Amino acid sequence: MALIGESADKQRSGDGAGTSAERVIPPRLAWTITAAVFGGQCLASLGQVLVRYPDLLPRAVAAICMASLFTLQMLHCGWAVRPDLFRRTRATLAVQLVLAFAPLGFYGSTWIAMPAFFAGSALLVLPGPLGWAAFAGALAAITAVQGVLTSDPTVSFYTAVATTNLSLAVYGVSYLHTAVERMRSAQDRLASAAVARERLQFSRELHDLLGHSISEIIIRAELAHRLMPHHHDRAQAELNEILNIGRQALSDTRSFCYDYRDLSLDEECRSVRTALSSAGVALDLHTDHRDIPTQAGTLVATLLREGATHVLRHSTARNCTITVEQGAGTVTAEIVNDGAGKTPSGGKAPLAEGLQSLAERASRLGGTMTAQYLPGRRFRLRLVLPTAKRSRAPLNMRRTPSELGL
Numbered sequence: 001m002a003l004i005g006e007s008a009d010k011q012r013s014g015d016g017a018g019t020s021a022e023r024v025i026p027p028r029l030a031w032t033i034t035a036a037v038f039g040g041q042c043l044a045s046l047g048q049v050l051v052r053y054p055d056l057l058p059r060a061v062a063a064i065c066m067a068s069l070f071t072l073q074m075l076h077c078g079w080a081v082r083p084d085l086f087r088r089t090r091a092t093l094a095v096q097l098v099l100a101f102a103p104l105g106f107y108g109s110t111w112i113a114m115p116a117f118f119a120g121s122a123l124l125v126l127p128g129p130l131g132w133a134a135f136a137g138a139l140a141a142i143t144a145v146q147g148v149l150t151s152d153p154t155v156s157f158y159t160a161v162a163t164t165n166l167s168l169a170v171y172g173v174s175y176l177h178t179a180v181e182r183m184r185s186a187q188d189r190l191a192s193a194a195v196a197r198e199r200l201q202f203s204r205e206l207h208d209l210l211g212h213s214i215s216e217i218i219i220r221a222e223l224a225h226r227l228m229p230h231h232h233d234r235a236q237a238e239l240n241e242i243l244n245i246g247r248q249a250l251s252d253t254r255s256f257c258y259d260y261r262d263l264s265l266d267e268e269c270r271s272v273r274t275a276l277s278s279a280g281v282a283l284d285l286h287t288d289h290r291d292i293p294t295q296a297g298t299l300v301a302t303l304l305r306e307g308a309t310h311v312l313r314h315s316t317a318r319n320c321t322i323t324v325e326q327g328a329g330t331v332t333a334e335i336v337n338d339g340a341g342k343t344p345s346g347g348k349a350p351l352a353e354g355l356q357s358l359a360e361r362a363s364r365l366g367g368t369m370t371a372q373y374l375p376g377r378r379f380r381l382r383l384v385l386p387t388a389k390r391s392r393a394p395l396n397m398r399r400t401p402s403e404l405g406l
Helices: 006-013 017-023 027-052 056-079 083-101 104-111 115-125 128-149 153-227 232-261 265-278 294-314 353-364
Strands: 282-288 319-326 330-337 368-374 378-386
Touching: 027 056, 027 104, 027 153, 056 083, 056 104, 056 115, 056 153, 083 115, 104 128, 115 128, 115 153, 128 153, 153 232, 265 282, 265 294, 265 319, 294 319, 294 330, 294 353, 294 378, 353 368, 353 378
Parallel strands: 282 319
Antiparallel strands: 319 330, 330 378, 368 378
8 A cells, every 4th residue: 555555645636636625625614614504593593582581491491492403403414424324313303393393382483493404404314205395394384383473474475485595504504514525435435546546557567567577587497497407508597597587577676666656755745734634634734854865755755644544544633743854864754643542551552554564664774663642642653764875785686505495
């Protein structure tokens, strides 16, 4: 995944899905907008109750009923994307029906806007025809109640139109969260498709690189096997040629893989910012570096990618701080996020597979990587690398017979 994930991040931050990701409302903002609209409507109706009813009991009952309607509406917003919760939403919708219409008998016109929550929820959680039937029934009931409260047909008509608009607005705002979740799911599928395409491309390029060499090795090995009984010199020449082909294939593979792994630290910073912001995580990013060697820069960029993935998958983070600093002979990268969950004993965190591989690569470069839980449900990933360029040690292909167990 470390080799193949770059295209998925480009898919999120580039001209394709990345543009869509930047336009998707973060989930927390969607919840805030929804809560503000519904809370404002409840407060407006509660204000009318406070004006008309000076006694404490009617005011308290109205406040409790409105708070319950608000809570149920917010639950419906979250449960609408969960088909497995359909039975539960039907039960809460029945409760909302009672809370929306029962108080009308006492509060009258001051409560006339509350049934709009039920009408909007009916469209949100009930399947097509059934939802529209419940919606129409609610509007008809509200119009009939208003007709009982007043004999003026103009007022009844105004109430019917206003309630229809308000009910549709409740449905539209409630659907906002559902739309955001579905768009985020679509982005995840696009990213997965990008990873799959990149893996396929990688396998094709690796096949093109090694296919010819392996075929030639097999052909020469078969020839050497046939020549061995009677033509030792020619067989030895073929074996030497096999060694040369194998070494060249190894060199080509190393060059191919290392070139493929090289990542841009600046591009990765932008990609991580987009990914975390789309998830509603407030990111505080500080970078202070100059010319970091390619291997070290790629490892730091990989840490940012794996760290951001860890934040999104293994925490309920609201805030994240990323710092990349280059000092005298070292470069330090640190990721700290909140919402880390329960802290294990000792504070040390076991490394996931991707982070474990990253720690091993850091060790090969002479650096260290640590993962630690901090007070306040925070989690920290820290990577320290030397900036002195290290050569890649060649593989020793010449071994003695004793080393080979012969």
